[in-house]
């Protein structure tokens with residue numbers, strides 16, 4: 420008798436959603452192929468730490484092949500999926516075709532500039548290692564240039580750092596950058612007058628931290644203000660030429676640095692598939708996370724459009740991607756057993772964001788709090804969530820060192 424081949428599960432993306440899917444299928448009698456254009460999993464929540472010279476890239480990224488070294492039912496292939504044929508059930512990558520029985524698309528998101536070309540061309544983003552390292556090189560170079568600049572206006576522009584977007588990433592970046600300047604760079608560049616340095620945080624709405632409760636939004640505002648971050652609410656950025664920002668009301672502010680954290684949309688792949696997309700290019704999925712008309716295809720994470728019970732799309736968060744992965748795994752297993760799929764329900768684990776040393780805001784189990792206790796929870800949780808014992812240990816040592824000695828070890832300019 421000919422033995423039937425096990426079902427082939429193809430997963431696109433080794434980010435939070437893809438990784439969780441693959442891990443949860445570790446013991447299943449299936450054949451899994453995991454594809455990613457990068458050969459590592461990236462812990463994006465700590466990308467801003469690379470930009471502010473707090474951590475090295477290798478401390479927040481982990482090779483996919485190491486993660487799955489002992490998972491016998493999984494093969495990894497590095498490459499960028501360019502096309503998917505849903506009718507014939509194959510994906511096209513690196514010039515070859517890979518067939519699947521079940522497909523999980525977890526290709527994540529990309530920065531959204533809302534069509535503002537001048538900002539896309541001249542700003543820095545925090546989306547991958549390359550962009551975070553470029554931001555670090557640029558920030559540190561500005562201090563080098565300013566230290567030898569005689570013209571006070573030019574010097575002030577070099578030392579004006581604008582961060583756009585008052586969500587968690589913008590807030591965390593602004594707080595950490597203000598602290599890097601006050602505690603570390605002020606000692607490296609003692610000849611510079613710190614009064615020339617300005618960290619500006621721009622937010623288009625009238626409050627920080629989007630969907631956080633008002634008390635946490637206010638606490639964030641106060642904590643940032645105490646760290647000398649100047650916050651401009653209800654302020655829209657209209658353009659940036661690399662030397663000055665232009666606000667919606669026409670005001671211009673000389674600044675040589677702009678970090679854009681104000682928008683995300685679905686990955687490029689989502690645009691190439693010819694399927695129904697909703698807000699921010701995310702692909703519409705059934706309650707079961709399946710692609711309409713293709714029950715063998717699941718879409719999860721930032722690329723999926725799934726509404727909560729109140730008609731709002733779920734946020735683009737790692738926790739959403741991971742919970743969607745768990746339901747997807749159950750549904751694939753149910754499908755193999757001939758059972759109907761279950762619907763996905765998101766369980767909100769709360770919110771957490773740090774605002775530099777000793778300061779964070781949190782909403783956990785319905786309780787809002789801020790300050791030192793929230794910061795301790797943030798540190799513990801982020802170290803716990805990193806992949807690999809070595810990375811956890813290194814990040815812990817790094818942070819402990821910086822905390823005790825008011826230092827920041829990765830102050831390296833590695834490119835122009």
Ligand SMILES: Cc1cc2nc3c(=O)[nH]c(=O)nc-3n(C[C@H](O)[C@H](O)[C@H](O)COP(=O)(O)OP(=O)(O)OC[C@H]3O[C@@H](n4cnc5c(N)ncnc54)[C@H](O)[C@@H]3O)c2cc1C
Pocket residue numbers: 431432433434435436437454455456457459460461463464465466467498499500501525526527528545546587588686687688719720721722735736737738739740
């Ligand atoms: C700076 C920053 C800070 C954040 N902070 C937080 C936070 O504090 N808490 C939180 O919950 N969330 C946070 N997020 C959001 C979180 O990182 C995302 O929601 C999460 O990564 C989404 O998971 P995903 O699996 O959908 O995609 P990702 O984790 O982005 O993974 C997608 C993967 O797909 C790969 N890929 C894309 N296209 C292709 C293709 N065509 N072929 C092959 N591979 C492809 C990519 O290389 C990537 O590895 C943050 C995001 C950023 C950028």
